[in-house]
Amino acid sequence: MSPPSITDLDDLGLDQGGHLxxxxxxxxxxxxxxxxxRGRAPQLRVHLAAWxxxxxxxxxxxxxxxxxxxxxxxxxxxxxxWHGAERSGPELAERAPTRWGLAARGATVxxxxxxxxxxxxxxxxxxxxxxxxxxxxxxxxQWDPATxxxxxxxxxxxxxxxxxxxxxxxxxxxNENAALAVPARFLGRIHPHFREVVAVLAVQVADEARHxxxxxxxxxxxxxxxxxxxxxxxxxxxxxxxxxDFAVAHFLLSVLGEGTFLHLLSFLERHAPDPVxxxxxxxxxADEARHxxxxxxxxxAVLEADAGLRPRLAAAIHERxxxxxxxxxxxxxVFDALVVLAAGSWAPAALAEGFRRVQELSAEMDExxxxxxxxxxxxxxxxxxxxxLHTRNFM
Amino acid sequence: METLVMGAVAYDAKVVTxxxxxxxxxxxxxxxxxxxxxxxxxxxVEALLAGHVQVAWNSPLAWARAxxxxxxxxxxxxxxxxxxxxxxxxxxxVVNASSGIEDVAGLAGRRVAVGAxxxxxxxxxxxxxxxxxxxxxxxxxxxxxHQVGVGKHGDHIGGERDAARxxxxxxxxxxxxxxxxxxxxxxxxTLPPGSTRIIGQTPTYDHCNFTAAATAPAALxxxxxxxxxxxxxxDPEVRPLLDLEGLKAWRVGRVTGYAQLEAAVDESGxxxxxxxxxxxxxRP
Ligand SMILES: [Fe+2]
Ligand SMILES: [Fe+2]
Numbered sequence: 001m002s003p004p005s006i007t008d009l010d011d012l013g014l015d016q017g018g019h020l021x022x023x024x025x026x027x028x029x030x031x032x033x034x035x036x037x038r039g040r041a042p043q044l045r046v047h048l049a050a051w052x053x054x055x056x057x058x059x060x061x062x063x064x065x066x067x068x069x070x071x072x073x074x075x076x077x078x079x080x081x082w083h084g085a086e087r088s089g090p091e092l093a094e095r096a097p098t099r100w101g102l103a104a105r106g107a108t109v110x111x112x113x114x115x116x117x118x119x120x121x122x123x124x125x126x127x128x129x130x131x132x133x134x135x136x137x138x139x140x141x142q143w144d145p146a147t148x149x150x151x152x153x154x155x156x157x158x159x160x161x162x163x164x165x166x167x168x169x170x171x172x173x174x175n176e177n178a179a180l181a182v183p184a185r186f187l188g189r190i191h192p193h194f195r196e197v198v199a200v201l202a203v204q205v206a207d208e209a210r211h212x213x214x215x216x217x218x219x220x221x222x223x224x225x226x227x228x229x230x231x232x233x234x235x236x237x238x239x240x241x242x243x244x245d246f247a248v249a250h251f252l253l254s255v256l257g258e259g260t261f262l263h264l265l266s267f268l269e270r271h272a273p274d275p276v277x278x279x280x281x282x283x284x285x286a287d288e289a290r291h292x293x294x295x296x297x298x299x300x301a302v303l304e305a306d307a308g309l310r311p312r313l314a315a316a317i318h319e320r321x322x323x324x325x326x327x328x329x330x331x332x333x334v335f336d337a338l339v340v341l342a343a344g345s346w347a348p349a350a351l352a353e354g355f356r357r358v359q360e361l362s363a364e365m366d367e368x369x370x371x372x373x374x375x376x377x378x379x380x381x382x383x384x385x386x387x388x389l390h391t392r393n394f395m
Numbered sequence: 396m397e398t399l400v401m402g403a404v405a406y407d408a409k410v411v412t413x414x415x416x417x418x419x420x421x422x423x424x425x426x427x428x429x430x431x432x433x434x435x436x437x438x439x440v441e442a443l444l445a446g447h448v449q450v451a452w453n454s455p456l457a458w459a460r461a462x463x464x465x466x467x468x469x470x471x472x473x474x475x476x477x478x479x480x481x482x483x484x485x486x487x488x489v490v491n492a493s494s495g496i497e498d499v500a501g502l503a504g505r506r507v508a509v510g511a512x513x514x515x516x517x518x519x520x521x522x523x524x525x526x527x528x529x530x531x532x533x534x535x536x537x538x539x540x541h542q543v544g545v546g547k548h549g550d551h552i553g554g555e556r557d558a559a560r561x562x563x564x565x566x567x568x569x570x571x572x573x574x575x576x577x578x579x580x581x582x583x584x585t586l587p588p589g590s591t592r593i594i595g596q597t598p599t600y601d602h603c604n605f606t607a608a609a610t611a612p613a614a615l616x617x618x619x620x621x622x623x624x625x626x627x628x629x630d631p632e633v634r635p636l637l638d639l640e641g642l643k644a645w646r647v648g649r650v651t652g653y654a655q656l657e658a659a660v661d662e663s664g665x666x667x668x669x670x671x672x673x674x675x676x677x678r679p
Contacts (some may be wrong), residue, residue: 013581013588013589014578015582016582032628042592043593046485047577047578050573053479053484053575054575054641056479056480056642056644075643076628077644080627080628081628084629110631112631158467168402250627300537394511
């Protein structure tokens with residue numbers, strides 16, 4: 001048997017942190033090895049006996065004065081808390097057990113923990129290798145609405161054109177609210193083991209909050225009330241919010257909806273009648289490009305693991321189309337406002353040009369959707385058919 | 396299937412969590428077990444002797460009473476099991492380091508804070524210890540009670556903490572508490588580090604036990620005991636229950652650690668030999 005290990009507390013009391021030294025000595029003792037405790041703190045012997053009792057160690061107290069207070073024989077429970085503990089990383093798990101809960105990836109998790117409600121815990125369902133890099137880009141690309149936009153830039157538009165800008169901004173805010181709510185609904189259900197995915201979506205939610213802010217601020221810039229919100233537009237967005245499947249929701253929102261919005265925001269930046277409108281659309285566009293890139297990367301990864309998802313995604317487009325067949329789609333007010341905004345005035349020749357540009361935009365949106373669908377493995381013909389079924393509300 | 400029914404005193408809301416957890420664990424391990432909660436130990440001991448419960452999770456003072464009542468009726472009670480943390484406790488008498496009181500004799504004419512009137516560790520045993528050192532409470536020194544949870548036999552730590560606070564506040568000259576609580580109060584800052592001195596320490600004594608009536612079904616009691624003794628801190632299902640109840644392992648019950656308390660009960664006349672409550676100022 002090993003000779004006793006010796007721990008000298010000097011004049012440190014067990015009520016002043018001395019238990020750290022005892023704890024370390026006990027946990028390092030070889031099986032059967034005794035820990036000799038020395039020290040000069042006045043209450044050391046009283047406290048040593050009490051500490052050993054509460055920790056489940058046997059102790060033999062020394063008789064008489066002298067530097068040795070007693071000898072600890074470590075109890076059976078020493079270190080038992082960590083029997084059966086699991087390492088939760090650092091490598092990614094194929095399925096993160098819900099009992100790992102909120103533990104940092106890579107932490108050693110005590111056995112017997114409670115189950116956490118993180119149903120999205122399959123690597124094949126949530127993960128993409130692109131997530132860490134996209135998160136780094138997202139974190140580096142954050143901008144401050146207060147300083148990124150020159151809110152004092154001159155905005156002197158005809159009342160009719162200003163009204164069209166306000167209507168478009170009103171429509172954008174409504175859609176940004178949906179783009180915020182959809183990832184937010186899934187965020188708390190994704191296992192924190194896949195922290196880069198959670199981080200990307202968390203920043204995405206914050207991005208959308210800023211988009212809501214800057215579009216609202218542009219709409220209110222001249223002190224006018226906001227524009228109109230229609231039943232058809234909201235019905236289309238509700239189908240997005242109600243989608244329970246993460247992959248399907250991400251596909252509908254980021255690949256199709258935000259993918260379509262890239263063209264819309266780029267169009268608005270190009271044809272904006274004032275510098276503030278151009279700037280807020282430019283800022284949102286940069287964020288949206290990242291949201292679409294993440295959506296594409298995630299869906300590509302999920303489809304690689306599960307080819308059976310491809311027809312399910314296609315079916316979801318059909319279902320959404322059928323559900324919205326009875327609604328008006330993009331509301332007249334928004335469509336007309338886009339024409340006026342692109343025209344820049346109500347002169348007939350300008351309106352003709354604006355109308356042509358909006359038609360062009362529509363074609364660009366369709367082409368973009370088809371390109372993304374083909375990239376995700378759909379046959380070009382199917383991609384064309386699916387793109388044509390996409391909601392007329394754009395998002 | 397016969398059910399073993401145990402009594403426990405509800406000294407804290409966590410008692411429900413603890414015994415619900417044990418009930419489930421016992422059921423999963425083949426023992427039909429249920430529990431009844433009492434608001435004080437006197438009613439629990441009376442229920443044990445009346446056969447309403449077959450086992451009681453007893454304070455040492457409740458053990459002393461159960462054992463007296465049983466004897467008076469020609470019956471027997473046995474300690475089935477206890478926690479490792481119930482074995483070999485001591486209580487200490489603590490003064491302010493700056494008080495100039497060097498030993499127990501220095502308490503003559505002073506004021507000593509104790510816990511509730513029915514606390515074995517903070518009142519009965521320390522006062523008996525001081526008596527053995529020649530100091531009679533009320534005659535040689537004044538006693539200041541800290542009546543928290545009367546009837547719960549000092550299970551509630553509040554009485555001891557209040558006594559410690561009275562010492563710090565200077566309204567008393569000494570305070571009595573379990574050794575482990577002196578460590579706890581010093582570490583948590585109730586007693587400022589280095590501000591107190593221990594001038595007396597009782598011999599070791601034992602604390603709670605599961606007390607079984609002799610009329611309890613022997614096979615069930617034996618199954619209960621062997622399941623308890625088999626509970627391992629290694630087992631993640633069991634560990635939270637042991638943590639809540641404050642132990643690392645159960646031990647076989649023993650009667651060897653109760654002599655000090657029995658003497659204290661006799662000296663103070665807390666119970667008579669038949670186990671009647673005789674303390675005049677005790678309202679559980
Ligand atoms: Fe957005
Ligand atoms: Fe977005």
